[in-house]
Amino acid sequence: MTESNRPAPRKDQEEFAEEQASLLKITFGPLIWATHFVVCYGLVAVTCAKGWDFFLIRIVLLVLSVGALAGVGLIGRTAWRQWNARETGDFVNRGGHAEDRHHFLGHAAFLLAIISFIGVIFVTLPLLMIGGCR
Amino acid sequence: MKLHDAGLPAPEGPWPPTDAMLAEPVDPELARQQAERLRAAWKTPEGWRYITAVNNTEVGKWYCMTALVFMLLAGVMALIIRLQLAVPENDLIPADRFNQLFTMHGSAMMFLFAVPMFEAVSILLLPGMLGARDMPFPRLSAFGYWCFLIGGIFVIGSILFDAAPRAGWFMYPPLATEDEGPGSDIWLLGLSFIEVASIAAAVELIVGTLKCRPPGMRVNLMPLYAWYVLVVGGMILFAFPPLIAGDFLFELERSFDWPFFDPTRGGDPMLWQHLFWIFGHPEVYIIFLPSIAIAAMIVPTVARRPIFGYSWIVLSAVGTGFLSFGLWVHHMFTTGLPSISLGFFSAASEAVVIPTGIQIFAFLATLMVGRVKMTLPMLWISGALAIFTMGGLTGVMLALAPFDFQAHDTYFVVAHLHYTLFGGMVFPVIAGVYYFFPFIQKKLMSERLGKWAFWLTFCGFNLTFLPMHLTGLWGMPRRVYTYPSGLGWDTLNLISTTGAFAIAAGFAVFVWDLIRPKHRQPQIPRNPWDAGTLEWCHDVPEEAWGVRSIPHITTRYPLWSQPDLVKRIDAGRYYLPDAEEGLRETLVTSVIDARPVQIQRVTGPAWITMWAAGFTGGAFIFPTFHWYPPAIACAVLAICCIIGWLWTATARPPEQDSKDAGLGLRLPTYAAGPSSVGWWAMWITMLGDATAFASLVFGFFFYWTASPDFPPDGAAHADAARVGLAAAALSLSWAATVAARSLNRAGHVGAARAGLVLAPLLGAGGAALLVASVLALEPTSHVYPAILWALAVWIAVHVGAGVIMQLYCLAGSIFGKMTPRHDADIWNVSLFWHFVALSALVACAVMGLAPEAL
Numbered sequence: 001m002t003e004s005n006r007p008a009p010r011k012d013q014e015e016f017a018e019e020q021a022s023l024l025k026i027t028f029g030p031l032i033w034a035t036h037f038v039v040c041y042g043l044v045a046v047t048c049a050k051g052w053d054f055f056l057i058r059i060v061l062l063v064l065s066v067g068a069l070a071g072v073g074l075i076g077r078t079a080w081r082q083w084n085a086r087e088t089g090d091f092v093n094r095g096g097h098a099e100d101r102h103h104f105l106g107h108a109a110f111l112l113a114i115i116s117f118i119g120v121i122f123v124t125l126p127l128l129m130i131g132g133c134r
Numbered sequence: 135m136k137l138h139d140a141g142l143p144a145p146e147g148p149w150p151p152t153d154a155m156l157a158e159p160v161d162p163e164l165a166r167q168q169a170e171r172l173r174a175a176w177k178t179p180e181g182w183r184y185i186t187a188v189n190n191t192e193v194g195k196w197y198c199m200t201a202l203v204f205m206l207l208a209g210v211m212a213l214i215i216r217l218q219l220a221v222p223e224n225d226l227i228p229a230d231r232f233n234q235l236f237t238m239h240g241s242a243m244m245f246l247f248a249v250p251m252f253e254a255v256s257i258l259l260l261p262g263m264l265g266a267r268d269m270p271f272p273r274l275s276a277f278g279y280w281c282f283l284i285g286g287i288f289v290i291g292s293i294l295f296d297a298a299p300r301a302g303w304f305m306y307p308p309l310a311t312e313d314e315g316p317g318s319d320i321w322l323l324g325l326s327f328i329e330v331a332s333i334a335a336a337v338e339l340i341v342g343t344l345k346c347r348p349p350g351m352r353v354n355l356m357p358l359y360a361w362y363v364l365v366v367g368g369m370i371l372f373a374f375p376p377l378i379a380g381d382f383l384f385e386l387e388r389s390f391d392w393p394f395f396d397p398t399r400g401g402d403p404m405l406w407q408h409l410f411w412i413f414g415h416p417e418v419y420i421i422f423l424p425s426i427a428i429a430a431m432i433v434p435t436v437a438r439r440p441i442f443g444y445s446w447i448v449l450s451a452v453g454t455g456f457l458s459f460g461l462w463v464h465h466m467f468t469t470g471l472p473s474i475s476l477g478f479f480s481a482a483s484e485a486v487v488i489p490t491g492i493q494i495f496a497f498l499a500t501l502m503v504g505r506v507k508m509t510l511p512m513l514w515i516s517g518a519l520a521i522f523t524m525g526g527l528t529g530v531m532l533a534l535a536p537f538d539f540q541a542h543d544t545y546f547v548v549a550h551l552h553y554t555l556f557g558g559m560v561f562p563v564i565a566g567v568y569y570f571f572p573f574i575q576k577k578l579m580s581e582r583l584g585k586w587a588f589w590l591t592f593c594g595f596n597l598t599f600l601p602m603h604l605t606g607l608w609g610m611p612r613r614v615y616t617y618p619s620g621l622g623w624d625t626l627n628l629i630s631t632t633g634a635f636a637i638a639a640g641f642a643v644f645v646w647d648l649i650r651p652k653h654r655q656p657q658i659p660r661n662p663w664d665a666g667t668l669e670w671c672h673d674v675p676e677e678a679w680g681v682r683s684i685p686h687i688t689t690r691y692p693l694w695s696q697p698d699l700v701k702r703i704d705a706g707r708y709y710l711p712d713a714e715e716g717l718r719e720t721l722v723t724s725v726i727d728a729r730p731v732q733i734q735r736v737t738g739p740a741w742i743t744m745w746a747a748g749f750t751g752g753a754f755i756f757p758t759f760h761w762y763p764p765a766i767a768c769a770v771l772a773i774c775c776i777i778g779w780l781w782t783a784t785a786r787p788p789e790q791d792s793k794d795a796g797l798g799l800r801l802p803t804y805a806a807g808p809s810s811v812g813w814w815a816m817w818i819t820m821l822g823d824a825t826a827f828a829s830l831v832f833g834f835f836f837y838w839t840a841s842p843d844f845p846p847d848g849a850a851h852a853d854a855a856r857v858g859l860a861a862a863a864l865s866l867s868w869a870a871t872v873a874a875r876s877l878n879r880a881g882h883v884g885a886a887r888a889g890l891v892l893a894p895l896l897g898a899g900g901a902a903l904l905v906a907s908v909l910a911l912e913p914t915s916h917v918y919p920a921i922l923w924a925l926a927v928w929i930a931v932h933v934g935a936g937v938i939m940q941l942y943c944l945a946g947s948i949f950g951k952m953t954p955r956h957d958a959d960i961w962n963v964s965l966f967w968h969f970v971a972l973s974a975l976v977a978c979a980v981m982g983l984a985p986e987a988l
Contacts, residue, residue: 096688104354126477
């Protein structure tokens with residue numbers, strides 16, 4: 001429960017400064033999921049209602065899905081580096097220093113990127129498995 | 135003192151405090167005097183003035199008890215429903231009464247119990263967990279509470295006059311729009327009023343979590359409850375506004391016959407279903423997450439170790455928050471949408487299981503690796519996990535569209551939703567009552583009665599709802615007031631009714647234990663559960679100041695890991711140990727790392743919040759009976775009350791620019807712009823407001839998608855020239871406001887005042903032009919002119935509010951409330967105008983350009 005055995009923190013490095021951090025950053029992964037979801041649903045709804053070319057829209061949306069996955073993957077990779085647990089050996093980040101907060105936000109963003117990645121795959125599945133508007 | 139761009143002088147003095155500084159003892163005589171001054175400043179009003187209290191501990195208690203009473207009333211309605219269904223072809227109550235009962239049961243449980251309970255519990259507990267003296271806007275909490283009380287009594291009281299809403303708790307048109315009598319109006323206006331209270335609470339809780347944490351409590355150290363509050367507050371901001379927009383359209387149809395949901399004139403009932411469920415599904419998680427947050431506080435205490443997987447729980451809270459917005463159509467699987475659309479929502483509904491499951495596994499893991507001490511709160515949490523898991527599993531089944539086609543609108547759904555809500559909300563909240571009761575009342579509840587209550591409720595619950603799965607699968611539709619014999623439903627229904635009375639007995643025991651007099655009980659220990667979080671440093675016997683001095687926090691479980699903490703809090707060693715001016719103050723810290731940045735004056739007891747809530751109530755309630763003149767009078771008086779309240783109690787220039795906060799730290803006493811709590815509150819409110827506006831614009835494009843002729847051929851459009859002029863005038867009004875802010879800050883007070891004279895004139899002119907542009911259109915004839923009117927009215931009302939704010943700043947400048955240095959008001963008003971200008975431009979684009987483009 002105490003933090004006695006941990007190595008001395010690398011204090012006050014610029015990358016740990018409060019100004020560099022933002023709570024919004026951890027939501028970037030889920031935001032990509034949300035955007036992908038809304039675009040898929042909205043575009044398909046309009047396509048079906050207005051009788052646009054479904055095949056074309058489907059290709060467009062599949063390309064978009066690959067893009068979304070790549071985006072989430074990139075965010076996940078950055079977040080993984082920010083967490084940096086392999087180097088620090090600290091997996092729970094419950095210390096009281098700026099560095100701990102920095103790693104924690106990385107970890108949270110990384111986990112959210114994973115869930116967003118899975119979410120995007122889930123939402124892409126209907127595009128692959130269902131062929132038309134009926 | 136140097137002034138930052140944001141208008142905040144820099145703090146001066148050592149930060150963070152060193153161990154030596156903290157170890158230095160406080161002079162006991164000084165500490166005693168400080169405590170006395172603090173006690174006087176935070177004294178709760180006595181006698182009949184007690185109701186003017188605004189302290190979070192009082193308002194939170196009233197809020198909880200009111201929600202509990204509404205819940206019990208809704209529970210009695212459920213018992214009557216169950217009695218009617220106990221045997222086939224029963225004639226205990228007529229069909230119409232039955233419709234009112236199930237509508238009111240659902241509406242009251244959702245809007246008068248489940249959501250307000252989150253706000254109530256959070257207002258009550260959050261400041262304690264954060265070591266804050268109070269919420270940043272105590273009077274706003276009180277205002278929200280009084281709105282809730284008035285609206286709640288109005289809505290639930292209607293059942294006594296046989297005038298209750300009766301179209302089901304989701305009020306589907308055309309049934310609800312065509313319904314005779316005031317029932318639907320009561321539902322709409324009463325609940326819109328309560329939604330205002332919810333959004334007020336969300337603003338309060340988000341700002342409280344972000345800006346009022348104790349010094350040093352970085353985001354990785356926040357109690358998990360605070361994380362959930364943050365997520366749920368954010369969800370309220372995006373979930374409630376679509377319903378408010380829906381209510382706005384619905385009431386325009388009910389009162390003025392504007393055909394938004396009438397297909398014969400181009401409207402579409404599906405739009406209501408979308409707006410309702412964009413609200414309705416996230417709402418389920420708005421109810422569930424804060425309750426499970428209580429479990430996240432109880433589980434580590436019971437396991438006597440820190441939570442296992444803190445980041446994973448943060449992930450699950452944030453992840454669930456997002457995913458829950460992609461589920462709404464699973465309530466609409468049988469409305470004939472394209473199957474690929476259903477596929478998206480089905481997929482997202484399955485995906486949300488992952489974060490939800492993660493948090494439950496994190497709890498189980500904590501219990502597995504800890505040394506569990508089985509307490510009463512833990513008993514209720516265990517029951518919650520068992521029941522919720524079952525509800526979750528039937529949820530996975532219902533999220534599959536083909537299964538839902540079969541089970542839709544049957545008792546299977548009734549069973550599913552009660553399993554999720556009892557397991558996800560009722561049981562954890564009761565666990566929380568047992569757990570936090572010593573914190574709230576400084577007394578303990580009975581172990582023996584608690585066990586009785588648990589086993590009665592738990593067994594009764596399963597007896598009631600487990601058979602309902604089968605009743606539903608055997609074809610019994612929900613909401614029928616009776617059924618014929620011989621379909622195999624008779625015995626199952628009788629069992630359900632028996633179980634319902636067992637639940638009622640369990641609740642009776644619980645409520646008795648809650649309210650029975652306990653003054654003969656000896657004084658309780660300060661931390662009866664040996665918990666590690668900050669709220670358990672509370673004072674026993676009770677003190678109204680919240681915390682004697684605001685501690686420096688460096689760990690997640692400070693009572694376990696910071697050994698001298700409580701002693702130093704009590705000695706007044708930490709921050710803000712004094713109230714020299716005899717005024718209430720709390721500490722404002724930075725968002726990420728909780729550096730102390732400001733001492734914030736908070737407001738004290740007042741009658742004005744009650745007047746404001748009463749008149750706001752009149753403005754919502756009179757239209758139910760189509761009494762418009764008194765409604766308008768009430769609205770005007772409510773605005774006057776609110777202006778008076780703000781003028782006298784907020785953002786007043788302080789007597790000195792900075793003051794000693796303790797431990798050698800000198801902090802500014804006034805902040806403007808992004809570093810002030812008021813600016814954050816405005817920003818968060820406007821985010822919700824923008825969501826409501828976006829829902830209206832969504833409505834416009836929904837009509838375009840859903841119908842082949844929108845706008846209809848040959849329809850009259852909004853006058854494009856007037857729309858263009860309105861856009862220009864409103865943009866200029868915005869520019870004048872922003873310019874006035876800069877000029878005022880630069881010391882050109884005269885020029886700033888000129889800007890503040892020009893801005894409202896331009897604003898009023900712009901609003902008039904916008905309304906004039908649709909004046910020739912007949913909104914009752916077709917949905918196209920109706921939605922143009924709705925957009926124009928929406929913008930005009932917002933500009934009206936904006937004009938009042940500009941004039942408020944002008945008056946502030948003239949009467950010395952607003953100076954170049956003390957300019958928080960105009961910062962907040964320009965922020966409001968950023969949003970107004972943006973939405974006005976979008977509205978003008980839709981009204982003026984869309985007819986050409988579509």
